[in-house]
Amino acid sequence: MRFFDTGQDVHFEPGPFFIAFTLVGLGSFLAFLGLVIGGMHSLRQGINWAQDAEHRQLAKAKWSQVKTASTASANAWKDAVPADGSASTATAQDWSK
Numbered sequence: 001m002r003f004f005d006t007g008q009d010v011h012f013e014p015g016p017f018f019i020a021f022t023l024v025g026l027g028s029f030l031a032f033l034g035l036v037i038g039g040m041h042s043l044r045q046g047i048n049w050a051q052d053a054e055h056r057q058l059a060k061a062k063w064s065q066v067k068t069a070s071t072a073s074a075n076a077w078k079d080a081v082p083a084d085g086s087a088s089t090a091t092a093q094d095w096s097k
Helices: 014-051 053-078
Strands: none
Touching: 014 053
16 A cells, blocks of 8 residues: 555554454444443333332322422512512602603
């Protein structure tokens, strides 16, 4: 093989390249296989957990608590009194002055 037409021949052994590409391919395949097996296991466990009635009831109870807390927080925000204690009854026209 000629290298940039400099007149020098470049010789290399194809064996190490073949071995390296084979090992990279094998490693990639094993990594992919591990991801597939791990993903299938995780998915199966997630499905089992979701079908468990106790977890479902706990999730519903927590969701109810979240909804109640967010409603109370929104109402408190709407009914808040300024720090100086004066309730503001200003309208949009008062602010435009």
